[in-house]
Amino acid sequence: MHDTDFAVTYRTQDYYNQNADVFFDDTVEVDMKPLYARFLKLLADHVAILDAGCGSGRDALAFAKLGYSVTAFDASPALVALAERHTGQPVHCLRFQDMTWQQQFDGIWACASLLHVPGEELPDVMGRLRAALKPGGILYASFKYGSGEREHQGRRFTDLDEPGLAGLLAQVPGLVPVETWTTGDLRPGRESERWLNTLLRRTA
Numbered sequence: 001m002h003d004t005d006f007a008v009t010y011r012t013q014d015y016y017n018q019n020a021d022v023f024f025d026d027t028v029e030v031d032m033k034p035l036y037a038r039f040l041k042l043l044a045d046h047v048a049i050l051d052a053g054c055g056s057g058r059d060a061l062a063f064a065k066l067g068y069s070v071t072a073f074d075a076s077p078a079l080v081a082l083a084e085r086h087t088g089q090p091v092h093c094l095r096f097q098d099m100t101w102q103q104q105f106d107g108i109w110a111c112a113s114l115l116h117v118p119g120e121e122l123p124d125v126m127g128r129l130r131a132a133l134k135p136g137g138i139l140y141a142s143f144k145y146g147s148g149e150r151e152h153q154g155r156r157f158t159d160l161d162e163p164g165l166a167g168l169l170a171q172v173p174g175l176v177p178v179e180t181w182t183t184g185d186l187r188p189g190r191e192s193e194r195w196l197n198t199l200l201r202r203t204a
C-alpha cells in the first residue's frame with residue numbers, strides 16, 4: 001500500500017461513519033481496567049487527560065468518573081455524536097493530523113486509534129501529540145502487532161512491532177519509552193489478536 005493512497009484513508013473514515021452504531025455496541029462495554037491501571041499509575045490524581053480517537057467515549061467516561069479532567073476527540077462525526085451522548089460531555093470532531101494543542105495535557109490516551117494514521121504521517125502526528133503534552137506528560141498508544149501497512153475489511157492499518165516503534169521514535173525527539181508490552185485483544189473471542197502497547201514520556 002502506498003502512503004499516499006488517500007482513497008483507503010477516506011474509506012476508513014467512511015467505515016466508522018457507516019458502522020458507528022455497531023462499532024459503538026461492540027466496544028463500549030469492553031473492560032479496559034488492566035490497561036487503565038498501567039497508564040494511570042504514571043499520572044497524578046485528577047490531572048488533564050486527552051482521549052485521542054475516542055470512538056464510543058468508553059475510556060473518556062471511565063477517566064471522568066475517576067475524577068480526571070477529560071477532553072476527547074475523534075475524526076468520525078457519527079462516533080463523536082455517540083460519544084457525546086455516552087459521556088454527557090462535548091467531544092471534538094478532529095483528526096490527529098490537525099491537532100494544535102500546546103502543553104495542555106498530563107496524559108494522552110490513544111487506544112487503537114493511531115493505527116489508522118498512514119505510516120508516512122505518523123512522525124508528524126507523534127510530534128503533535130508530544131506538543132500537546134506537558135513536559136513529563138505520558139502518552140499511551142496501541143497498534144496491531146506487526147509491520148507495514150494494509151487494508152482489512154474497509155479500514156487501513158499501520159501495524160507496529162518493537163523495531164517499528166523504535167524507528168518511529170527515532171524521528172520524534174523528546175518522546176521516550178517508559179514501557180512497551182504486548183497483549184491479546186480484550187474483546188471476548190478475539191484474544192488471539194496481538195497488540196503492541198506503549199507508554200511514552202515527553203522529556204522536555
Ligand SMILES: C[S@@+](CC[C@H](N)C(=O)[O-])C[C@H]1O[C@@H](n2cnc3c(N)ncnc32)[C@H](O)[C@@H]1O
Binds near residue numbers: 016055073075
Ligand atoms: C479502532 S477505533 C478505537 C476507538 C477507541 N479508542 C477504542 O479503543 O474503542 C479507532 C478510532 O480512531 C478514529 N480515527 C481514525 N482515524 C483518525 C484520525 N486520523 N484522527 C482521529 N481519529 C481517528 C476512528 O474514527 C475510531 O473511532
